[in-house]
Amino acid sequence: TGGLTTIDPGYKNTGSCTSAITFLNGEEGILRYRGYSIEELADKADFLEVAYLLIFGELPTATQLEKFHNDIKAQSHVDEDVKKILDGFPKSAHPMGVLSSLTSALMAFNPSSVNVDSEEDMYNAIVKIMGKFPVLVAWALRKRTGQPLDYGDDNLGYVDNILKMMFKKANSEYKIDPVVSNALDKLLILHADHEQNCSTSTVRIVGSSHAGLFASLSAGINALWGPLHGGANQAVLEMLEAIKEDGGDTKKYMAKAKDKKDPFRLMGFGHRVYKNFDPRAKIIKVAADDVLGALGVEDPILDIAKGLEQEALNDPYFVDRKLYPNVDFYSGIIYRAMGIPTEMFTVMFALGRLPGWIAQWKEMRENKEPIGRPRQVYTGENHRAFKEVSER
Numbered sequence: 001t002g003g004l005t006t007i008d009p010g011y012k013n014t015g016s017c018t019s020a021i022t023f024l025n026g027e028e029g030i031l032r033y034r035g036y037s038i039e040e041l042a043d044k045a046d047f048l049e050v051a052y053l054l055i056f057g058e059l060p061t062a063t064q065l066e067k068f069h070n071d072i073k074a075q076s077h078v079d080e081d082v083k084k085i086l087d088g089f090p091k092s093a094h095p096m097g098v099l100s101s102l103t104s105a106l107m108a109f110n111p112s113s114v115n116v117d118s119e120e121d122m123y124n125a126i127v128k129i130m131g132k133f134p135v136l137v138a139w140a141l142r143k144r145t146g147q148p149l150d151y152g153d154d155n156l157g158y159v160d161n162i163l164k165m166m167f168k169k170a171n172s173e174y175k176i177d178p179v180v181s182n183a184l185d186k187l188l189i190l191h192a193d194h195e196q197n198c199s200t201s202t203v204r205i206v207g208s209s210h211a212g213l214f215a216s217l218s219a220g221i222n223a224l225w226g227p228l229h230g231g232a233n234q235a236v237l238e239m240l241e242a243i244k245e246d247g248g249d250t251k252k253y254m255a256k257a258k259d260k261k262d263p264f265r266l267m268g269f270g271h272r273v274y275k276n277f278d279p280r281a282k283i284i285k286v287a288a289d290d291v292l293g294a295l296g297v298e299d300p301i302l303d304i305a306k307g308l309e310q311e312a313l314n315d316p317y318f319v320d321r322k323l324y325p326n327v328d329f330y331s332g333i334i335y336r337a338m339g340i341p342t343e344m345f346t347v348m349f350a351l352g353r354l355p356g357w358i359a360q361w362k363e364m365r366e367n368k369e370p371i372g373r374p375r376q377v378y379t380g381e382n383h384r385a386f387k388e389v390s391e392r
């Protein structure tokens with residue numbers, strides 16, 4: 001057995017590291033970034049402030065935040081040759097695959113960011129990716145919509161600039177809608193970090209071999225893409241659309257979700273840690289009503305989602321298993337009201353999670369964590385002699 005007798009599939013009961021970044025209490029549904037409650041940060045902070053908090057450990061002074069933003073703006077151009085790589089993708093390419101590829105490609109254009117051994121190198125790599133990642137996100141969207149690729153506007157705030165790069169039409173000014181701007185800022189804060197989830201653990205273990213920050217982030221993007229993880233926000237909308245097409249028959253989908261013979265899961269429900277409401281889902285549900293109301297968007301999908309939530313919260317199968325709506329259940333409804341296409345929802349999750357991934361990677365390197373290398377319980381063949389092909 002190679003010395004081990006038990007394993008912990010999915011690491012359900014394994015602590016992989018110590019961390020001072022994010023605190024979760026799954027039983028009580030508590031989430032804090034560096035000790036500040038998610039409720040306060042979502043209500044009072046902006047996304048770049050929260051990114052600074054996660055990465056450097058303290059809320060920034062006005063001067064620190066201005067310098068951070070200026071250093072990011074100075075790095076918010078992406079080499080024109082990266083567009084040639086983007087051009088090589090078919091329009092139908094999933095934006096998460098485009099994003100992870102271009103994030104890796106950035107290493108070729110920023111070789112000094114590959115090996116970050118000094119604090120200064122690390123800071124430079126951080127502001128580079130904080131500046132360039134939003135450009136890649138916008139380019140991934142505009143590639144699909146066939147629009148010219150924009151570099152944004154340094155006079156705008158971090159999140160407003162992202163909106164402009166994503167949505168500015170070629171022949172008209174882009175006017176920032178404060179409702180959309182505030183909603184995106186809040187959503188990005190709510191997605192910014194979540195301790196040792198699948199994609200963050202991926203970023204840490206890839207980085208533990210001293211692979212560069214951009215390489216580790218690219219791996220994290222691919223882990224997040226999965227429908228059991230960040231890809232769930234896209235899968236939720238596809239599920240809600242299917243229910244709508246089915247005449248709103250939520251009972252059929254509840255039955256499917258409980259049928260052990262059927263691999264179907266109620267997307268946006270359940271969580272490895274939260275055995276209570278995901279505090280982010282609570283905030284996003286309220287925001288969904290506010291944003292759709294403010295934008296004058298009537299979306300029957302929201303009512304279907306609320307109906308499904310009520311059914312699940314009163315269904316013994318879900319109650320016994322402590323399955324509640326998670327961060328992905330309502331977020332897509334807001335993204336859709338903001339004009340973001342469904343296949344871009346997980347990209348928006350990655351955009352929010354970027355500072356968390358950076359903070360966790362930085363902590364792993366600063367703590368000089370050893371290379372990640374778990375063991376196994378061997379269940380294969382005992383030693384056996386080679387057989388010539390004529391004997392097989």
Ligand code: SDX
Pocket residue numbers: 010193194196197198227228229230232257258264265266267268269270271272273321323326327328
């Ligand atoms: C995210 O980890 C993080 O922090 C992630 C995240 C973050 O911010 O990084 O919060 C973001 O990924 C949120 C989760 C998004 N995924 C989904 O919404 C997909 C649907 N959810 C499930 O696939 C599931 O709930 C997971 C993956 C989220 C958690 O899976 P676990 O912890 O491995 O739980 P499990 O599969 O062992 O399920 C326990 C029981 C099982 O039934 P029994 O075998 O006990 O009879 O609950 C059932 C499961 O079948 N179950 C579900 C269900 N989720 C669990 N049944 C129906 N629908 C579901 N959604």
